[in-house]
Structures are given as structure tokens and as C-alpha cells.
Amino acid sequence: MKARVVVTLKNGVLDPQGKAIEGALASLGVAGVTGVRQGKVFDITLSGTDADAARETLKAACDKLLANTVIENYAIETSA
């Protein structure tokens, strides 16, 4: 079973990396971009086939390692 976990900064948390990208895009002549926030994505393969069990495993993975839940949100999408 495959899953994708997307980890993004919570609203209100400053994102200097995103600001730098925004500035770089303007310098490169890419117009019309008014905001950039960067996050992380994890494409995860799991051994089981049960979607609920997979979701529990991924929730544990996010809470323990993949996301800093003080400043980051995470979203889990599973697919067959």
C-alpha cells in the first residue's frame, strides 16, 4: 500500500525559505507570484493492505518523526 504525507508549516509561522524563493523567482523574471510557503512530502510504501492500520502507522510516524507538531501540520493520503 502506498501513501503520501504532506507536512506544511502552520499559519502564522514565519517561513524565511519561502520568502527567499519568492524573491528569487522575482529576480528570475517569473512575475505574478505573491507568496510561497515550502513544505515536505513523503511518499511511503507500507507492507500491509489495511487502510485503517496504515493510517495509524502513518499517524505514529508523523507524530514521532516526520512532523514537528508544534509548528507544522500534516496531511495523510492513502492509495491502494
Place this chain on the structure above:
Amino acid sequence: MKARVVVTLKNGVLDPQGKAIEGALASLGVAGVTGVRQGKVFDITLSGTDADAARETLKAACDKLLANTVIENYAIETSA
């Protein structure tokens, strides 16, 4: 207009960071994870409202800055 760009490594490109995460999850007692590949996500705000123009802008942004197209794929999702 808002958009999300997801940049992932192409198949066949080694991902030591993903491997490290896989090992760390096993050490932390999260069982059942057989593969991890890490990518980047960019949540981008654009000034225009035309979806086609936004897609062109984002394509330019990806080719010029956000993705290394030699080893990375990118996917663009736009939303209103």
C-alpha cells in the same frame, strides 16, 4: 489563485534521506514501513485569476528554480 507544486525524485534516483527516515522509523518502533522517498512541496499564491496563465507561470518557476529536472519530476495542482 492558489497552487501547490510537488517536486519528487525520479524513479531510479537514489534517496539516502528517505532511506535514513526509513531506518529511523524502524528504530522508533514504527513497523510496516517498507520504503520512504522524500520530496518538496511549495504552496504558492498567484496574483492572477486565469488558470492557464497560472500554470504557465508555475511551469517557468519549476523549470528555472523549484525543480532540478535532470533528477526530479514536478506536479502542479491549481485551485481557485
